[in-house]
Amino acid sequence: MKRQDQKTEDTWNMQDLYETEELFAQDADKLEQMMEEFSSLEGTLAQGVTQAAAAMKLYEDMSFLYEKLHVYANQKYHEDTANAKYQKMSGEMQILETRLGQSTSWLEPELLSLPEELLNTYIDAPKLLAYRRFLSRIARKRVHVLDARAEALMSRIGELGQAPSNIYSMFNNADLRFPDIEDSEGKTHPLTHGMYISYMESKDRTLRKHAFDALHSSYRQFQNTLASIYYANAKQADFFAKERHYENAMEAALDASAIPVSVYHNLIHTIHRALPEMHRYVRLRKKFLRVPELHMYDVYAPMVDRPDKAYSFEEAKQTVKRGLAPLGEDYLALLQEGFDNRWIDVYENEGKRTGAYSWGAYGTHPYVLLNYNSTLKNVFTLAHEMGHALHSWYSDHAQNYLNAGYRIFVAEVASTCNEALLIHDLMNRTQDETEKKYLINYFLDQFKSTMFRQTMFAEFEMLTHGIVEKGGMLTAEQLCSIYLDLNKKYFGEDMISDPEIAYEWARIPHFYTPFYVYQYATGFAAAIAISSKILAGEPGIVEKYKQFLSGGCSKDPIDLLKICGVDMSAPEPVEAALQVFSEYLDKLEAE
Template sequence: MKREEQKIENTWKMEDMYSSDQAMENDLYKALKMISEYNKYKDNVSKNKETLLEYLKFNDEINLIAEKVYVYSNQKYHEDMTNSKYQTYSGKAQKLVVELGSATAFFEPEILEMDENVLKEWLENKEFADYRRYISEILRAKAHTLDKKTEEILAKSKRMASAADNIYAMYNGADIDFPTVKDKDGNEIKITHGNFVPILSGADRQLRKDAFKALYGTYGKMKNTIAATYNANVEQACFYADVRNYPSTRAMYLDESNIPEEVYDNLIEVVHEHMDLMHRYVSLRKKALGVDQLHMYDVYAPIVETPDKKIPFEKAKEMVKAGLAPMGKDYINKLQEGFDNRWIDIYENEGKRSGAYSWGAYGIHPYVLLNYQGTLDHVFTLAHEMGHALHSYYSDSNQSYINAGYKIFVAEVASTCNESLLIHYLLKNTDDKAEKAYLINHFLEQFKGTLYRQTMFAEFEKITHKMVEEGETLTSDILCKVYYDLNKQYFGENMVLDEEIALEWARIPHFYNPFYVYQYATGISAAIALSKKIMEQGEAGVKDYMKFLTGGGSKDPIDLLKLAGVDMTTKEPIEKALELFKELLDQMEQSFLSIDTNA
């Protein structure tokens, strides 16, 4: 389907952000013109509190405009990444952001040169209330902030530094061309990013195998180019970590949210300690599928039948509403508002960005991009992305612009909490043994895919970044070996490791956003704890959760979660999550033999 063939009710309402492309362009040129006004603040923001406050308000004003321009341009681009008009807009928006970063590069060094006692005295004035945390974060980063000239150079380099990410995104989103495979009835199916996992989740094993080999064969033809692109992305991360006096790229990226590195290491350590559970699940899957050998193209296949293979989007919305009912009336009303007012771009079309996300600009309702295929997994994706969206809504509604943006570390908690509530609702409200087994398996799959898989990804990043930091170049052979060995460790001896899986690193776009994916694993751990609290405590649990949900970026992520009753500096949340995984695994092992598993 081409973009213009989409029904308007199935697309997001971008005119809520800008009435037309021209209106966006007007703001783009307005922002570019405003940038020159930063010159009057250079060497002046530290002279008196009045000038500092004026700067901060001006900076908010221009950043609000730039944010809208950037989000609109890129969301329009993501509708169809072959559309040259929006490719151009996206490039212009990126240039605006880079120029804005360059123009403001003087600010942090100038603040850091001030007498801290004087600065803190100014911040005690009530007109600075919204900016206290912002300034305190600048002071926290003092050891990693350089002189004005160097900061300006680094800011100008950002556009160049994003080249690897942009090249990969263009290849993976627009230029890659997957082949056609045939199903058991001889129907030809062209592989896309959107239908690949649904194919692997189907019962046609030969189709799964053919799609698996065809997709990774396509990446294999470009493996050296993709490896060079990934290596370049790690190299640029190493460069910034080095010049900013961080001991490693990981330390730099985690410091953005003030996350102790022990949180990352604890995650990998606890998962390693419970690897036997993952191996048990692989063994269970092999037995349930009744195969002599379990292959990598079997890891998504359903091990129990379900009568409802395809779920219409209207039904998916009702399922999500029912599952999230424990969140209370206000939350459900906001969810319905999003459903009714075209916050969501629902279906796949040619050139559309793959995957799913929630995004938006302050002062405008959030948006959600989906590529909905009617699977249960995509129902959970809807709940997940609306978790992000409503987190943004509540943060924006309760925090000033400068404090509204929450860190990714907590973002994945809000989204995964929604998934946990939904799965508990679905399990509670079925008496059908086959359906219950299917749902338990789906929950097990969430653990496998979110806690174990994302931890494996996190370990891959830890290894590969360390290799570059130590002077190695990441070739395709090296990357394939590292990735293959990790799969061997995580899946165990009951999995046949098809050679193609060594290339999976080449199709993971998140690797171009370093040290991001571990937050999915920590997120599910925190989310399970929070969803349990909401279900057990009702209104009191929701009240504590809302302290977190409305907090935006007003506190460090670790402290926001503590408000809701979860301490991620300990191993406990991860251990508790894996206890639930074990309980579900026990149930599945005890019951699957009584269910028809010839899927």
């Protein structure tokens, strides 16, 4: 289907963002003028509260306007990526983003160059009340800011620090090619990054094995080069952290969201204690797949047949709404508003961006992109993305622009909470044994992939960066040995840790944003802990949850979750989530 053949009611309403493209162009011109004005304010912040307030207001207005332009251009491009007009518009917004960054780059250093007493005066000034949180976050960095000459040098070498990530991205996305593979009938299939997971989910075990072997063998050919790139990335992270007076790269990465290092260690230690349950999951997977040996290419294969039932989009909306009933009538009314008022771009068309996401600009409702295809999995995708959308709605309506955007540490909480509530409702309602087993399998796989596997990645980063922190070097042999040992530890004796899995570290792009992946596991754990409280009917929890959703970045992520009684610096939330994992393992064993 071509884009123009989509029914209007099945597409998102981009006119809610810009009624006409002439208005879009006018705002782009307006932003150009604002950037010139903002650049002229450099060097004036020490003149007093009134001058600082004017600069902050202009900075906020520019950021808000750029977000609106950026979202519009990219979502129009995502409707049909082959459309040359919107390709150009999206590209122009990338150029504008660079120029905006250049025109505002002086703000933070100049604020931090102010005498501490003066900056504290600004933080407490009534005229700057709307920016207190923003200014406080900058002030907290003072201990990690260098003198002017050193900051200028760090700025110049910052681009060099991105070299390992850029080199890896170019290799992985542009240069690396995989061989074709054969299925059990001898048919040839192309192997790409995008196709790999679909092959690994295939019922054809021969296809899975060939895909697994071919992909990892391709990385093995370049293991020494990739190890050098990984080592260089760890070295640059260590350099920048220590130059900014952090103990190590982990502390520097977590400090961006004010996350204590203890949260990272607590996650790993708590998951270690639960590894016997992960091993029980592996044994169940082996049993349900009826294989004499379970290999790493069996990890994504469906243990249970997917139900044949097809869900129309109308049925999907009603199913999601019913599942989220515990969140109250006001939440359901917002959900229905999104369903009724074209927040969602529903179906696939030629050239449309793949996958699903929630996005939007402050001041306008969120948008959700889907490629809906009537499966139960897509029903969960709808619940997931609307969780993100309503999280944004609550934050945007409670906070000013600079306080509205929530941190990655909490970004997956609302979406995962929605999925947990939905699966509980479906489990309680279904009389179909196949569907029930599928639901259990689906949820257990979420735990396996998000809590256990992402924590394994996090431990790999901790171990490898720890070697660099102490002045050690990383080689391909070393990286493979560490990764293989972790894989055996996490998956247990009932899993054959095939030799090829030792090279998996080489294909994980998230490793080039050090100490990022742990947040998937902590966010998932927090969501399961909160959803369990909601389902248990804990007094006041729904109201507290909505207060959390409304928090944006007005508080540190750890403190936002504490509103719901979830303290991620302690083991209890992770333990509570793992208890749910155990309960669902019990259900599957009973089937």
